[in-house]
Amino acid sequence: MAVNKLALIRYKTIDDCLKNRFRKWTLEDIIEKVSATLYELEGITSGVSKRTIQADIQLMRSDKLGYNAPIVVKDKRFYAYEDAGFSITKAPINNADVDKMKEIVGVLKQFNAFNYFDEMSDMIARLENNLYKSTKQSGNNIQLESNKLVKGLECIPPLYQAVLNKRSLLIEYKSFKAQQSQQGIYYPYLLKEYRNRWFLICKAKKRPGILNLALDRIVEFQELPNEEFVSYHGVDFDRYYEDLIGVTKNERDRAQKVILEFTNDHAPYVVTKPMHQSQVVLSKNEKTTTFRIDVVLNYELEREILGFGECVKVLSPRLLISKIKRRLEQNFSQYEITEDVRDIK
Secondary structure (H helix, E strand, O other): OOOOHHHHHHHHHHHHHHHOOOOOEOHHHHHHHHHHHHHHHHOOOOOOOHHHHHHHHHHHHOOOOOOOOOEEEEOOOEEEEOOOOOOHHHOOOOHHHHHHHHHHHHHHHHHOOOHHHHHHHHHHHHHHHHHHHHOOOOOOOOOOOOOOOOOOHHHHHHHHHHHHOOOOEEEEEOOOOOOOOEEEEEEEEEEEEEOOEEEEEEEEOOOOOOEEEEHHHEEEEEEOOOOOOOOOOOOOOOOOOOOOOOOOOOOOOOOEEEEEEEEOOOHHHHHHOOOOOOOEEEEEOOOEEEEEEEEOOOHHHHHHHHOOHHHEEEEEOHHHHHHHHHHHHHHHHOOOOOOOOOOOO
């Protein structure tokens, strides 16, 4: 069964509505939301009819597209998913879709022959591997780093749309340090990934400066069409994170010259997989190789250095030396043998 682009937009918008548990959705609310989305994405001013949306809901409920969406009507008025965790985006794709995607991957592989598209290599390999795996033509040919226990990945598509379309958001967020979640209005600017964990770079309406919200700590969120979006001036987000490892930074932070001395048995790993794009080799002797990186001093940098264990020594700056030394001393103290320690059996 062929599905055109406008229909897919309607299904996706209905799905976004029913996933949003911040509000209750009448049929009229859904019609209004779908009409607004069609206008934003396609410039369609005629809206959408009640009959069309009712037919879309029936089709989503059926197995014709493989959705089998558990859409129910509560209190004879409000539409919702009976399963709060359901989404049509989690449904398996059909064979026709797989064939079409294979064609697209083939086109992308041709584009990748040009230098302009070098950065697409990893993405194309992932797509091709997943497509062949979905048709059971072969098992995994590439084992990519992933963590299926990471939460919040389902938030990426709607948050990306909010960033792209400059939409203000109402976000319920619970940090690791907080006992209870809190709601606030945020202006999203960028989605950033670091070590399989995703962050929303944004500004809170009632707080100055740039924040990063971990997607796995976002409880719920929704767009606020009546809340004016506030852009963040004075920061080029394309370059803002070039001088650090990770995501932790404020606008006053500046890169510092970090000098690291590695044992020669480990130095080749650092050469072949640089810690940062600024990395250069300063010197080498019989026992050690000394590197320099120009980065902001932050928590992620400390974790990266500590991860190398006894293979690395910080030579500069002094502030970083003292921080690493203090953390190593705290770590060592956890292993000191005392009279109170007993063997665990």
